[in-house]
Amino acid sequence: MNRLEDAMTFEEIQSLAKVEWEAFDRSDRPRILVGAATCGRSAGALDVLQTVNDELARRGIDATVVQVGCIGLCYLEPLVDITKPGRPRICYGNVTPEIAAQLIEDYLVNDNPRPDLALGTIGEGAVEGIPGFFEQPMLKPQVRIILRHCGTIDPVNINHYIALGGYSGFAQSLKMRPEEIIEEIKRSGLRGRGGAGFPTGLKWEFCHRSTGSEKYLVCNADEGDPGAFMNRSVLEGDPHAVLEGMLIAARAIGATHGYVYCRAEYPLALERLRIAISRMKDYALLGEDILGSGFAFDIEIKEGAGAFVCGEETALMASIEGQRGMPRPRPPFPAQAGIWGKPTNINNVETLAAVAVILQRGADWYAQHGTESSKGTKTFALAGKIRRTGLIEVPLGITLREIIYDIGGGVADDKQFKAVQTGGPSGGCLSSEHLDLPVDYETLAQAGSIMGSGGIIVADEDTCIVDFARFFLTFTQAESCGKCAPCRVGTRKMLDILERVTQGEGRDGDIDKLHQLAETIRDGSLCALGGTAPNPVLTTLRYFHGEYEEHIKDKRCSALVCKNLVSYYILPDKCQGCMICLRNCPVGAIKGGKRLVHVVDQSKCTHCGTCLDVCPPRFGAVAKVSGQRIEVPEEPIPVSPSK
Amino acid sequence: MNEELAEVLAPYRGRRGSLIPILQAVQAKLGYLPEEAVAEIAQFLAISKSEVFGVATFYSQFRFTKPGRHTVKVCLGTSCYVRGVSQIMSALEQTLGIEAGQTTPDLKFNLERVACFGCCALSPIIVVDDTVCSRVTPEKAKQAISSYE
Numbered sequence: 001m002n003r004l005e006d007a008m009t010f011e012e013i014q015s016l017a018k019v020e021w022e023a024f025d026r027s028d029r030p031r032i033l034v035g036a037a038t039c040g041r042s043a044g045a046l047d048v049l050q051t052v053n054d055e056l057a058r059r060g061i062d063a064t065v066v067q068v069g070c071i072g073l074c075y076l077e078p079l080v081d082i083t084k085p086g087r088p089r090i091c092y093g094n095v096t097p098e099i100a101a102q103l104i105e106d107y108l109v110n111d112n113p114r115p116d117l118a119l120g121t122i123g124e125g126a127v128e129g130i131p132g133f134f135e136q137p138m139l140k141p142q143v144r145i146i147l148r149h150c151g152t153i154d155p156v157n158i159n160h161y162i163a164l165g166g167y168s169g170f171a172q173s174l175k176m177r178p179e180e181i182i183e184e185i186k187r188s189g190l191r192g193r194g195g196a197g198f199p200t201g202l203k204w205e206f207c208h209r210s211t212g213s214e215k216y217l218v219c220n221a222d223e224g225d226p227g228a229f230m231n232r233s234v235l236e237g238d239p240h241a242v243l244e245g246m247l248i249a250a251r252a253i254g255a256t257h258g259y260v261y262c263r264a265e266y267p268l269a270l271e272r273l274r275i276a277i278s279r280m281k282d283y284a285l286l287g288e289d290i291l292g293s294g295f296a297f298d299i300e301i302k303e304g305a306g307a308f309v310c311g312e313e314t315a316l317m318a319s320i321e322g323q324r325g326m327p328r329p330r331p332p333f334p335a336q337a338g339i340w341g342k343p344t345n346i347n348n349v350e351t352l353a354a355v356a357v358i359l360q361r362g363a364d365w366y367a368q369h370g371t372e373s374s375k376g377t378k379t380f381a382l383a384g385k386i387r388r389t390g391l392i393e394v395p396l397g398i399t400l401r402e403i404i405y406d407i408g409g410g411v412a413d414d415k416q417f418k419a420v421q422t423g424g425p426s427g428g429c430l431s432s433e434h435l436d437l438p439v440d441y442e443t444l445a446q447a448g449s450i451m452g453s454g455g456i457i458v459a460d461e462d463t464c465i466v467d468f469a470r471f472f473l474t475f476t477q478a479e480s481c482g483k484c485a486p487c488r489v490g491t492r493k494m495l496d497i498l499e500r501v502t503q504g505e506g507r508d509g510d511i512d513k514l515h516q517l518a519e520t521i522r523d524g525s526l527c528a529l530g531g532t533a534p535n536p537v538l539t540t541l542r543y544f545h546g547e548y549e550e551h552i553k554d555k556r557c558s559a560l561v562c563k564n565l566v567s568y569y570i571l572p573d574k575c576q577g578c579m580i581c582l583r584n585c586p587v588g589a590i591k592g593g594k595r596l597v598h599v600v601d602q603s604k605c606t607h608c609g610t611c612l613d614v615c616p617p618r619f620g621a622v623a624k625v626s627g628q629r630i631e632v633p634e635e636p637i638p639v640s641p642s643k
Numbered sequence: 644m645n646e647e648l649a650e651v652l653a654p655y656r657g658r659r660g661s662l663i664p665i666l667q668a669v670q671a672k673l674g675y676l677p678e679e680a681v682a683e684i685a686q687f688l689a690i691s692k693s694e695v696f697g698v699a700t701f702y703s704q705f706r707f708t709k710p711g712r713h714t715v716k717v718c719l720g721t722s723c724y725v726r727g728v729s730q731i732m733s734a735l736e737q738t739l740g741i742e743a744g745q746t747t748p749d750l751k752f753n754l755e756r757v758a759c760f761g762c763c764a765l766s767p768i769i770v771v772d773d774t775v776c777s778r779v780t781p782e783k784a785k786q787a788i789s790s791y792e
């Protein structure tokens with residue numbers, strides 16, 4: 001852009017942005033929003049987008065089409081919203097290219113809003129037969145602060161963000177002294193959303209007080225916790241919110257240079273960040289003399305290279321410096337000596353997005369949400385065996401039951417609830433007795449889990465808890481950087497035991513050994529990766545003790561997951577002697593013949609389950625059991641003539 | 644120096660902390676990090692080859708053998724685990740005749756594990772090249788790779 005715009009004041013930028021937003025929001029043309037975040041795309045949003053554009057062109061309809069971020073109802077992706085001038089926006093779910101074409105014909109051309117396909121209306125006014133979008137059970141209990149723009153604005157259009165109040169928090173901070181900014185954040189009660197929940201204002205104060213002309217600010221967008229996607233959604237749907245938070249943090253601590261450390265597995269988030277940063281430069285929101293205030297700051301993107309431990313702050317700094325991403329002991333804390341030995345402040349994506357809104361709307365406004373010690377809202381990623389998967393935002397202090405049942409709709413496929421895992425590999429597995437616990441930092445920690453970054457995974461009766469614990473240990477063991485022995489050796493030893501137990505070779509004393517190892521790893525590890533790695537095992541031992549005992553003593557896996565502990569039997573009263581399983585068995589463990597009841601030779605069987613998969617459902621002749629013997633003939637006998 | 648490489652390296656001259664971005668750029672260009680490239684990078688940054696290897700081997704993104712023409716990544720994250728991704732991995736291993744981490748002998752496919760694509764709400768997830776396939780079943784997974792040459 002030209003110099004003229006470089007010299008614009010923030011007020012001038014705002015009015016320019018408002019003009020553009022009004023033209024979009026009050027347009028006399030229809031508007032079509034296609035949810036095209038990673039989740040939408042994986043469900044086919046780009047094909048839908050193509051159809052929408054083709055149909056509009058074919059029919060000569062003049063409409064605005066925008067790709068937006070995720071509004072959170074991932075289970076109904078692809079989502080498409082249509083607004084006709086003067087009408088509320090209507091949101092449609094599970095839209096295929098065919099449905100999209102149909103909607104254009106029915107609603108845009110023939111003015112039938114198709115209530116049968118609609119999820120809800122957004123904005124002023126009503127449409128007969130269509131409920132309000134935010135009245136839906138998944139949305140009603142939510143308080144959307146961080147996610148307020150996701151799915152609603154064009155994430156690559158900085159004017160949309162600015163017109164809705166964006167960067168006014170930063171503009172405000174330019175009028176404040178750093179101490180005042182820090183005080184405001186302290187008053188908001190904001191705690192770090194990256195997992196540990198450290199008070200953000202206090203962290204900034206440390207870094208602000210560190211002396212040095214060069215300081216660094218890092219936005220931690222590594223989001224390595226498998227099963228979590230909150231940060232991805234915010235970066236894809238509203239990147240400027242995070243970048244505004246970075247500007248404010250930089251002002252407060254006196255940073256000159258910023259990094260966004262984002263994992264390479266998030267290509268779309270990286271692309272959106274790159275675009276957003278270049279738009280900021282167009283408006284002189286980055287550079288040597290930001291908004292003519294004399295404040296200088298720039299932001300560089302660093303792509304992660306696939307190492308979970310690099311989400312840990314000291315490892316992350318090593319990685320930015322181009323080294324192996326290994327943590328180091330603290331102190332010195334990053335606020336004293338961080339990147340290149342300079343004072344450094346690291347905050348999570350969501351923390352920074354909250355900072356922006358706190359400066360925009362004030363600490364008191366923010367602090368009215370949440371509990372005494374856990375203020376504000378938190379985003380959570382609902383996944384696993386839950387009916388309504390997606391991204392939600394709720395005030396802290398809400399119960400797990402409200403999240404899982406009211407918002408998430410309960411367990412998918414009418415199965416029985418077994419466990420809920422919060423905090424990923426560093427967190428714990430809680431059972432049904434914990435469902436009424438309020439979700440806040442302290443309560444979850446007391447129960448042996450952690451809030452973590454916000455992944456909530458529901459497991460049902462088909463999940464074996466011991467195998468679940470083994471799964472987490474496999475992850476932490478593989479991701480242990482190897483620098484300290486308790487974590488490197490300890491996680492391996494724990495994993496060995498869990499592997500044995502799930503393979504049916506558990507021994508007396510294994511449980512005690514797991515406890516001992518867990519304590520040593522927890523207390524002796526250099527960083528929190530090791531320090532928290534035993535959590536999934538400790539919580540499952542505590543709340544699902546019986547399942548461990550059952551594996552070790554009875555060699556039984558009641559979820560029928562552990563391969564070596566299950567057996568397959570062919571039921572003589574159901575088998576029709578069709579030979580399908582016999583032909584498909586990869587190890588030739590099935591005896592039989594045409595119209596002869598087949599028999600599994602248990603000594604040859606490798607428990608692969610192929611016979612169960614291929615047995616025609618109308619026969620249903622293969623039984624899968626654990627810790628149980630079904631009496632069947634030892635040799636093939638003729639299929640009973642009555643059939 | 645190899646011209647192709649020189650072009651990739653040039654923008655990083657004199658910039659601190661650029662080893663990882665360089666490795667990423669070189670791998671994006673060549674598909675992997677051949678030993679000669681590692682030597683060139685070491686020379687360019689005036690550090691030893693073992694330092695470059697030390698960093699490169701730490702991160703799972705980097706590979707040192709020629710990859711197949713297509714990459715099939717299977718998510719082994721928590722949500723995908725709970726939703727039964729292990730069966731999908733077995734189905735793919737069986738169909739391709741290789742184990743995770745290997746390349747088919749005809750250099751057509753790599754099979755890789757990834758710990759979460761952030762698409763957990765629609766798990767299980769596999770990604771073939773850049774296409775994300777959601778709510779995959781063993782059948783759908785086999786079908787997804789059948790159209791690649």
Ligand SMILES: Cc1cc2nc3c(=O)[nH]c(=O)nc-3n(C[C@H](O)[C@H](O)[C@H](O)COP(=O)(O)O)c2cc1C
Binds near residue numbers: 225
């Ligand atoms: C193994 C490990 C992985 C971590 N991964 C992340 C991550 O992906 N994102 C994040 O923001 N914090 C992560 N953290 C926490 C960071 O070390 C740090 O506490 C956080 O980024 C601080 O930001 P906050 O104060 O805004 O929460 C991780 C910590 C550990 C020990």
Ligand code: FES
Binds near residue numbers: 762
């Ligand atoms: S757990 Fe598979 S995409 Fe997140």
